Amino acid sequence: MTIHAPPAMVECTQLLEATITPRLNALGVEHVEIVARGVPRSARYWVGYRLAPGVQRTQRELAEEVKLYFPGALSYMMLQVVPVERLPETDPGILEEQKRLRRPTWQMFVFFGVLGAIPLTLLLGFTVFGRGDLIVSAPLRGAGASEARFVSDGKSLALWASLDGSFSRNAGSKTLNKILPVHYEIDVVHEGKLVHHLSIDTQVGRASQKLNCTMAPDCEVYLEDLPPLGSGPVLLKVQGTPREDVTRVTDMSLLVRKGTFF
Numbered sequence: 001m002t003i004h005a006p007p008a009m010v011e012c013t014q015l016l017e018a019t020i021t022p023r024l025n026a027l028g029v030e031h032v033e034i035v036a037r038g039v040p041r042s043a044r045y046w047v048g049y050r051l052a053p054g055v056q057r058t059q060r061e062l063a064e065e066v067k068l069y070f071p072g073a074l075s076y077m078m079l080q081v082v083p084v085e086r087l088p089e090t091d092p093g094i095l096e097e098q099k100r101l102r103r104p105t106w107q108m109f110v111f112f113g114v115l116g117a118i119p120l121t122l123l124l125g126f127t128v129f130g131r132g133d134l135i136v137s138a139p140l141r142g143a144g145a146s147e148a149r150f151v152s153d154g155k156s157l158a159l160w161a162s163l164d165g166s167f168s169r170n171a172g173s174k175t176l177n178k179i180l181p182v183h184y185e186i187d188v189v190h191e192g193k194l195v196h197h198l199s200i201d202t203q204v205g206r207a208s209q210k211l212n213c214t215m216a217p218d219c220e221v222y223l224e225d226l227p228p229l230g231s232g233p234v235l236l237k238v239q240g241t242p243r244e245d246v247t248r249v250t251d252m253s254l255l256v257r258k259g260t261f262f
Contacts, residue, residue, distance in 0.1 A: 132258030156259030
């Protein structure tokens with residue numbers, strides 16, 4: 001009889017051995033070997049057997065006998081009855097080698113590091129660097145009015161705000177805390193005709209909040225897409241007003257950029 005079990009399970013394994021060995025011997029088993037792993041109340045047991053020469057017994061027959069006399073004092077998650085040759089490895093040297101092979105190597109760290117960097121790079125590309133080329137800006141260094149002129153080619157355009165300053169009120173979220181609170185009133189004049197009027201606040205939660213920051217609140221923030229415009233000259237008349245809790249403004253210019261995918 002051979003037993004492989006951690007110290008905490010030796011007593012339980014000996015109880016199992018004393019209960020089932022006589023039953024198996026009566027069926028022609030000449031050698032019984034037990035492997036136990038886990039803890040007494042939640043253990044896994046393997047009962048290995050070797051039949052005496054000339055004895056014919058099926059594995060199912062032996063398994064049913066073991067389970068019939070499995071001690072009721074033992075609570076188990078799994079019990080398997082197999083030929084000795086199919087027992088899990090119990091040699092300490094082999095187990096240590098298996099543990100060594102399962103340890104992460106530097107190649108694994110490099111592989112999963114590169115694998116994780118790919119989606120991160122794409123995310124940064126869309127969130128931090130996902131800005132179209134600058135078309136024109138309406139410069140504002142504080143409350144007041146400004147204008148920006150450009151020639152539209154009919155393609156999509158987006159409005160951004162270049163912000164730098166400070167304010168005292170807690171904005172209520174980590175993202176919004178980075179954005180200087182400014183309100184814009186914008187008239188869009190296309191070929192001499194007023195075609196759109198926009199009211200935009202910088203500190204508004206958007207479905208996809210795009211920021212390009214060096215050090216908050218020095219940020220460039222995506223506001224919204226310009227309504228579709230045909231080809232021809234465009235004039236933007238911009239009125240910018242910082243919120244009352246803004247204590248300093250060095251930049252609150254409105255920018256027009258080529259449309260990008262958000």
